[in-house]
Amino acid sequence: MTSAIFRSIQMLPFCYHTTTALFRRKNRILFCTMKSTQAQSATQEKPPAQIKVSSHPNARAIDKISKDYEAVIGIETHVQLSTLTKAFCSCPYNYGSPPNTSVCPVCMGLPGALPVLNSKVIECALKVGLALNCKLSLNSKFDRKQYFYPDLPKGYQISQFDIPIATGGYIDLDLPLEYGGGHRKFGITRVHMEEDAGKLLHSESGSYSQVDLNRAGVPLLEIVSEPDMRTGIEAAEYAAELQRLVRYLGVSNGNMQEGSLRCDVNVSIRPIGQLEFGTKVEIKNLNSFSSMGRAIDFEIARQALLLSQGRGDEIVQETRLWEEGGQKTVTMRKKEGLADYRYFPEPDLPGVSLTQEFVDSIHTSLPELPEMKRRRYEQMGLSMQDVLFLANDINVADFFDATIAKGSDVKLAANWIMGDIAAYMKNEKLTINEIKITPQELSELIGSIKSGTISGKIGKEILFELLAKGGTVKGIIKEKDLVQIVDPAEIEKMVDKVLSENPKQLEQYRGGKTKLQGFFAGQLFMVAMGDGSARRVMVVADPTRESAGALQYALSHAVLEEDELILLHVENPCSWRNTLSTLLKWPNLPVNSISASSTIGMEGGSNEVDFLDEMRYACKLAQPKIRVRVERSPIEGKERASTILSQAKAMGVDILVIGQRRSFSSAILGYKRSGGSMRGIDTAEYLIENSNFTCVAVQKKGQNGGYLLNSKTQKNFWLLA
Amino acid sequence: MLSTMHPPRSLSCFPSSPISLLRHHTSFNFKALSSLSTQPLTPTDTQASQSSQILNLRHSLLSRKLTATQLVNSFLTRLRLTEPSLKSFLHVSDSLLRQAQELDDKINRNEELGPLAGVLVGVKDNICTSDMPSTGGSRVLDGYRPPFDATAVRKIKEQGGIIVGKTNLDEFGMGSTTEASAYQVTANPWDVSRVPGGSSGGSAAAVSARQCMVSLGSDTGGSVRQPASFCGVVGLKPTYGRVSRFGLMAYASSLDVIGCFGSSVADAGILLHAISGHDRLDATSSKQEVPDFTSLISSINFSESKPLKGLRVGLIRETIDEGVDHGVTTVIRGAASHLEELGCSVSEVSLPSFSLGLPSYYILASSESSSNLSRYDGVRTMFPITAADELNSLYGDSRAKGFGNEVKMRILMGTYALSAGYYDAYYKRAQQVRTIIRKSFKTALDEHDILISPASPSAAYKIGEKKNDPLAMYAGDIMTVNVNLAGLPALVLPCGFVEGGSAGLPVGLQMIGAAFDEGKLLKVGHIFEQTLKNSRFVPPLIADE
């Protein structure tokens, strides 16, 4: 992306009827709209919840065996509720707090402390129960589940046993298209409320462990599925849909890495056609949807292999651990009979009695859920690909909904969000809530393009501005004076000029040298800059390879006979520093970093005076007719870039050419967020952004590689030599 | 690691002020204090009446007849004299004189005093106090200082009460004699060779011997009422939910209540009023309005000849049956006659489910306790155990060494009753019985205003007498456990004596009321107490003063 190579430049006149040429009125820069093979597809981010399942080394053989068997998969999911305080005390919970800083007598299980239910937990449980189409228990209760473990301070967990808050529901989901797509409905056995335990921190030596009780007492919902899943993909998508659901409902952040969403999977297999279940194995330590899919597929293959070899008795009821490193499951503990948790009703908490009115009020407050949203998007005419992408993230869906609510075209809004906006978010590691553009402005932008006020190309430029800085479409159009010139006559005139001035290249192009496309594009780019009158072109002159490249470009492409060329060298005003820096600088400069360009003919080891003389000489050689002026300026203040800018302004420069070292990384994404310190921002970037005249940053690409140009409106334009 | 660990607790830290200072104040003792009573509550027989120490103290403080410092010194003196033979306290506050001085300063500045200003309160050691150790009578909490006050303690402090110290008890409230304390055996002030009852034996003995004015106990199956009966003091078990359990170390959560001891019904009522009410830290605490028990008592008109006219009293037939000491039955029948003299209509009432209470209680209480005591697992080092090299031995060692035999027995019983396959036969059936008992009480209380019974089938027995016969000891709870299962309030007040000791042994009358009807119990109890002739319930241990 960064060096965006335009492999196929569709350029006038060969196909100009399909191309939009844009014009910046003041600065007379012509844009060519080019189709990048990467531009659209690379920004097309996959929905995060989609799962890749890698096949096991013995995949083929096992695949064959697996065909004879059917897997039966059930999932127990623990969802950590994002209530402000814990389930039974007023401690806040924040993931990652220092150990034992969010604790109190209640969640530490101190003698005499009593639990008091946080009513938000009931609300969250009801929301999830309703969203999972469950039957709710208006009269439920809490029970104590008893076992000893150091992370369980009371010696029992407050949970729900025989009367869970919700039972007998189902969940709808759509499988990703990569895996064949399709709709699925999986049963939900029950949803119940409980409290989380603390965490054990084991010492490196293994000789002791410590207990962190921050998490103790944090509310959880346990959601138990019916054994309805048959493949790793189905199981992983079930979990992903649960994640979407709790995020849509706002009851949990659903973050698997932080343990806010934890899945324990039960897998058994049976010969196809058999009704009774095989021996089930529980898998733990599944930290992502993809590891879930892989772990299940591994486990199915393992069990199928054992069964096919007549070693079915080796499949025992046990808990196995998924090893991400080895991509396999290993035995954690064998079940030694059923654990007796000695459940009994929690006497410290009164029963939970709910009125139908309360349940109804929760029901009516439910937001549109993922399944409803997907069906609505589908009816709006969006493709399943689009539907799954947009509905995957509640915030993206909200943004999309808000955009179309402002009257935007549905398909266009989807394309912009899934394309450039998603790419920007991915690159800048931002969420849709963090970017500056509002749905209102995206809608405005789409409208402006549709109405022809601006082109798609300018639209993208404005989009990046909006993404990074905010503001309004109208404001940016006004501020940047961006208007689309679609006058074919004017464009044609310019094209004619380029073609007539370069008959040889035209001949070669027609002879099949298609590489010359770039040449024509560059010529057109330059012609558009000029309006026939004499201009003042400034080249920033330094004893560097970049500066030499910039001058070379200016002489061959930017300067016309009647123009004036200014070589500006900015030097340090402080003489001792100047001397020092010269002393320090020159010997340190690698020989090959000084231009090796024979065109200019500069040799390594020359001093300052020498290189400016050399440059002036190179100008005379290349363009004998132009006037060349050498200017020196001390650095004003601290910034080299602002010195160049003020000098250029003072001299009334029309075009500023500056060499640029590294690739213009952020160019393709729009401007770097400015306003901060100059540090870290390239001088050329600064000049491009802050000049009110044309500023072209030049990177010379090798001996015959041409130039990579950047200006305010043109990003990474590769001008072939 | 979490640390709620503190340096080992030193037992019975009495303030070590010089003897000479003590002698200086010996003139202020209980007798002196009671003689200060300028406003006798009863117009009839002052000789028989138990006057309110709290109200008398308030009057004395406000009229400057007594300073708080004098008061504290007089109590400390008596404490020092009686404690070696009684052992009712596990810990005595070392800031009593400082608190008394602060109160005197307040009085001198004419500042408003809280309703319990200067009232010396003993607190059972299974009720958390932030400024004193709270062990629950168990080794497992040796040296433990809670980071918070129980709600009842907080309320007492807020109303000006002074916590004298922490009283002895059967470990975690499990026992009926206070012999199951991990630290010491408390004696009965009426006969130091006898038990004070339990599990709140320390609180009952302390009030009986006037080591403090009132005290807090806890009552799971009779742990306030039975020792009140044994020690000849008033014991009040409130309705379940009337008083917050926050800060009470749980024994059986669905049965536990914090209760009050006083030397008069009025004092027990005033203390109850101070600690009652909904608490957001206890989800089982009730939002029922708390009547002003104090003014309810003081507004009683004694000029009527039959102040309890029309009150329907039911004497529970099953409680005066065989198995109950003949002496006790006689005293209770006498009390019933006295109630009749006051205008009540007394009739016998049968509670057919009464005998089911005991097994049901022991199953439910053990089950809940097996769960509640799981937290004493040695992980959070309340009880310093030598480092265990694996988890099971950490649990095993901590609990084997930390708990006494009675506690271990109940944990085993409870664990068994909750085990898979036994749950239905034991825990579930016990719950069903509980429902039946609740209903039968409801029926009986629809027909009667109050029910009466003995508080215990016998008066105080000898220390060690039932130690090796747990079933006999459990059977002693027959009179009280039903009330806990039904969640009802009950008041026990001394009503007579049986033979034993040097001056006879007191017998307590239990009055059971409808839920949240403590007001009626206090009213009846107060009238009964003030009109009871020729009975002065001051134990011989301090009667010489």
Ligand SMILES: [Zn+2]
């Ligand atoms: Zn807490």
